[in-house]
Amino acid sequence: MTFQAFEASKRRRTRASYTEFAESIERLCRADPGAHAALRAGLRRDLDHPRVRPMHRLLTTRLPEDCSDETAQAHYTVASLIAAQPRHAFARDQEDDEATAAERGEQALEKSGKSDKDAAPPEPTRYGPSFGASLGQAVIAKGAPMRMSAAENRINLLTRQSLRGIRLHLPAAVNQVRATDTPIDWGQLLADLVNWPYRSGHICRRWLQDFYRITDRADRD
Numbered sequence: 001m002t003f004q005a006f007e008a009s010k011r012r013r014t015r016a017s018y019t020e021f022a023e024s025i026e027r028l029c030r031a032d033p034g035a036h037a038a039l040r041a042g043l044r045r046d047l048d049h050p051r052v053r054p055m056h057r058l059l060t061t062r063l064p065e066d067c068s069d070e071t072a073q074a075h076y077t078v079a080s081l082i083a084a085q086p087r088h089a090f091a092r093d094q095e096d097d098e099a100t101a102a103e104r105g106e107q108a109l110e111k112s113g114k115s116d117k118d119a120a121p122p123e124p125t126r127y128g129p130s131f132g133a134s135l136g137q138a139v140i141a142k143g144a145p146m147r148m149s150a151a152e153n154r155i156n157l158l159t160r161q162s163l164r165g166i167r168l169h170l171p172a173a174v175n176q177v178r179a180t181d182t183p184i185d186w187g188q189l190l191a192d193l194v195n196w197p198y199r200s201g202h203i204c205r206r207w208l209q210d211f212y213r214i215t216d217r218a219d220r221d
Contacts (some may be wrong), residue, residue, distance in 0.1 A: 009187035019186075021075060021079075024062060038058060039058065039082070040083040041172055047072060047158050054198045058079075069193070070197050083178050084175075086178070091177075130203075131207055132210040133207075134185070135215060137180075138176065138179075138180040154173050154176065155173075155208060
């Protein structure tokens with residue numbers, strides 16, 4: 001295996017672990033109201049805050065082994081953001097979700113005319129939709145979209161933040177996006193927060209480019 005292939009495989013595994021973490025938090029919030037409340041209480045708070053202590057029981061075993069405080073904080077932040085969603089976001093039970101996913105998979109296989117063994121797995125992308133893309137989608141959402149000026153102010157504020165600042169300002173931005181029923185890729189957001197101390201410039205550029213690419217395309221249409 002070449003070094004490039006090894007790095008690509010490592011990125012895919014890491015990205016999959018972030019998605020798995022986010023999905024496990026959604027399942028936990030759906031199944032356990034007490035855990036849901038404990039995770040929500042950690043919003044905007046650092047790891048050593050007294051209100052965060054109940055989260056340790058819920059999240060410690062879900063963290064990467066020997067992770068830094070910054071990486072742990074990113075996981076706690078995303079868990080709290082997920083838990084802070086409106087209650088209806090967790091209304092469907094897990095069995096319904098799994099049945100729907102299985103049905104979609106069967107329909108896709110029927111259309112392609114291939115069995116599970118014959119179907120080639122899709123090539124994984126390096127990135128999922130960024131939070132900038134979610135803000136852009138919120139602007140063009142049907143029904144009650146987010147105002148362009150509000151979204152632009154919000155993304156410009158977010159992309160000027162330190163690691164602590166992004167943690168403090170994200171909850172309001174997430175609320176604005178979710179108010180338009182725009183989905184958020186929690187796994188990708190977690191990946192970006194983990195890497196914020198080292199690659200914030202690159203991440204901010206990608207958020208801004210994704211945001212303006214989506215909103216500009218909508219203007220042309």
